[in-house]
Amino acid sequence: MHPASFTRVAAAELTLPPAVADAFPPTRAAALARLVAVDAAAYARTRNHLRGAVTRLSPYLTHGLLSVPEVLAAVGPDAGKLAQELAWREFFRLAHDREGAAILRDRFGPQPRLALDAGPRRLPGALVAGATGIEALDAAVRALVDTGYVHNHARMWLASVACHVAGADWRAGAAWFQFHLLDGDLASNALSWQWVAGSGSAKPYVADQANLNRFAGTAQRGTFLDRPRDDLLTGAVPDALRATVELELPSVVPDLPAPTFDPVRPLLAYHPWGLDPAWRADEDAERWLLLEPAFFARHPWSPARLAWLLAAARQVPGLRVGVGDAREVLAPRAADAAAGRAAPLVHRAHPAVAHWPGPRDPAPTAFAHRWTATAAPRSFSAFWSRVAPRDR
């Protein structure tokens, strides 16, 4: 088990590595520039290739600097495959909304293959070090650590190797990704890992060397992935992946004081997934981004990711940042507002802050609001058949 502890670090020490800032400038302007460049037809044709026309919008979408409806409005009616991929995001989000922390356990059933030493923070050492000898995997790990971004297909390869070929626990892979990815999103991450790990699937996804070569543009042969599918799924764990390590994912939180509120002014409470500069932009209100240590203790983020978040928070004019537990910091303020002793407070809905008190505005969605059933959809196809644009 891992103690839910964290270390406070001076905010000034959380500096944004240049490689991260170059790859994903933490601004809305950068998101909009990327949006203008989206080519939906090229995306549909090439998205599976590492050099394909993917959007690289995910860090902005995860943190609310851009929304799915905005992307679809900009791309227009021919979004096609891109619309479907964006719907995956909302499908996962809906499951998180309806099922809460249960999505962080085996939502689809137990993982079919688990090595004897598997654990929620144990992965093959060579994989984590980017030293498997398989070029496409090792490059993906370098990208993960250096830039906080990995192409979707490479994420699938890393998860397939970790869970199927090495029998690692998907939760370890999800924690590893969540630590580094700038777009790390509890729902998309945990549920994608479970999907690749083959939980509840009769025909799990598994990648072999030919698949990597085709979509990464490499030409390797004779690697431990150059084996038949059944062998990859059930054969011996390759020597290169046998030695496992306990992941070191220290939890840090900026050393900032808890927010203090002016009861006379309305309060807009922000969380890391709702940095939308347009949200109630014309209102005269206090704006506070609240970072909860308990969240980061359970789901550690790298210092680079936290630095990115703090930089992105500057996109919301007047937004101040404080650290504290919502139940201690926001609850008394919400009680005062409800009793008429203080001006109103409001936050934007997100499943990671379902415990926040007080009224909430709905988050923008393009598809999820069309799902009216009480339970979350069990499968993406059930969701998509109900919410796809052709049904409108």
Ligand SMILES: Cc1cc2nc3c(=O)[nH]c(=O)nc-3n(C[C@H](O)[C@H](O)[C@H](O)COP(=O)(O)OP(=O)(O)OC[C@H]3O[C@@H](n4cnc5c(N)ncnc54)[C@H](O)[C@@H]3O)c2cc1C
């Ligand atoms: C093991 C694994 C872990 C993942 N973890 C995350 C995560 O923590 N956060 C996250 O946002 N995505 C996650 N994804 C989904 C997907 O890989 C990323 O959304 C995508 O690679 C982001 O890059 P992009 O913006 O260039 O995507 P594009 O291919 O350009 O897609 C456009 C947008 O559609 C959405 N999208 C695309 N593919 C998916 C997908 N399979 N599932 C959900 N949404 C999708 C994203 O919002 C993305 O920004 C994960 C996938 C896997 C296989």
